[in-house]
Amino acid sequence: MTKHRKWLLSCIAIAAFLAVVFLLEQTIPKSSNWSMLFTVLEKGSIYALVAVSMNLVNGFTGLFSLGQAGFMLIGAYTYAIFTIPPEQRASVYQYFDGGIITFMLPAIPSILLAGIVAAFFAFLIGLPVLRLKSDYLAIASLGFAEILRAIFQWDKLGPITNGSNLLRKFTTYHTSLYPIIAAGICIAIMLLVINSSYGRAFKAIREDEIAAEAMGINLFKHKEMSFVISSFFAGIGGALLAMFQTTIQASVFRAALTYEFLLIVVIGGMGSVTGSIIASYLFIACREWWLRFLDSEQYIGDFKVPLLRAGFRNVVFSVVIMIIVLFFSQGIMGTKEFSWQGLGGLIRKIPTIPARLRRKFKKEAQVNE
């Protein structure tokens, strides 16, 4: 298949997908059960964006950073603070005399600003933190995110951040296409970075730092670059998440949020953008929609299904994760990416999948014996 044809196919696929989403949005009423589909598409896209940004650092550059929630927090707050209409500020900042900012910016510049502010903080934090290795980097970045959350909830900063109160009434979007397209553009930019010579250098650092340095790659500069780019897009992801939720509060951005993305990256495959995207949609669809029934009591006829009650969903989720870690440690995609040829091959392989899985489990069982 020629390069030209692949491009054409990709463009058609993207256009068709957007058209389908648009049509569905026009036809499915907000009250129907199927409106969950839009939640999944919107939140899934936002999660995909943040997951890919996390993958850029953790999967492609091989740095174990857990600061994603912190950078999302910065992005979300930056966006929200600058897009609350001046006439609404008195009611939002009711405990702080309407806050100290008396103007508002349009949505798109604010989203970009959210990314830039997050990237700026990443740059500052990266200077000391990126000199640490593996576990230490994880601890330091996690600590940074937690400190940030505490600072944003601090009363003294109330005139800007509204303390521990909600930020609301900021500009939001009105169509599911908005987050999908925004996340799509951001992911496309990250793909360009990954496939550039910088991306190659990131991967070289992941594989072997000494050899990378001997090639003349400046380790620190490239780590910092990857970290800043990742945080920029995490900030944008935070801004989009704020739009999705319509209100924002620092307590949402706990370490648990970072773990969700870590989970998505691992399930999708460290070092695969496609994997992160697929895993994001799967994760959100399962959590918000498909596995919801586990959380309420269900009856089949007169028979009450045992175990099902509030919280059981998380139990099932944990088991699924354990299965993935034990048997599919490469994740869904490993380090492979989507390609049209790969898709063709996959479709031809579908009939053989049950047999292949049987063989795989047999082999694992033998190894475990």
Added chain:
Amino acid sequence: MLKIENLNVHYGGIHALRGVNMHIEQGKIISLIGANGAGKSTTLRSIMGLVPKSDGKVIYKGEDITTTPTIKIVKGGISLTPEGRKVFPDLTVKENLLLGAYLRKNKAEIQKDLEWVYELFPRLLEREWQIAATLSGGEQQMLAVGRSLMSRPQLLMMDEPSLGLAPIIVKGIFDIIKQINEAGVSVLLIEQNAKAALEISDYAYVLETGTVVLEGPGKELITNDEVKKAYLGA
């Protein structure tokens, strides 16, 4: 071309290099032989600036590069093929080679050198799109040497290129080293395989516990009694 004066390196409390003096002439193959732990790899790594030096000087083309960062040294034309090959296992052969040319910007020149490397190692061309981890040991060594050449070095330093390879492949690697040298690249070679190294070297240094104990033209050292006893097993 490269002059090392009284080089000292400490690893914590260990005094790894104790005043090494070496001189590498333009266009020659120089080899550095010695037992395990004699300080051969440390010498190369400290030339590249990968290990901090505690004393001494490294002078490259009349310029003091003792404290120059690695990147500038690579830019200046010194390239290291690290010990144990150290190819990037999850990247393709081509990506590995292009990483060798990371500091160069001229695409046409890079392409030309890529073709030269493929000419030296036709096996790499066959496996251009293969993941480096799936190559055999010999092919990985070819890749490591090819990758070093991609920075278009004037001085190529190789750390045990024959490590763990079958004799026939070792011979191939040494032929290539001669070919590379004939193309105008000076070579500094570390080898356990002393005989093969001495045969192709113009000059050689014998290192023992961090100091040069013997030096001379390669052909002379082969017949030297001490070298024979210690390294050639005669």
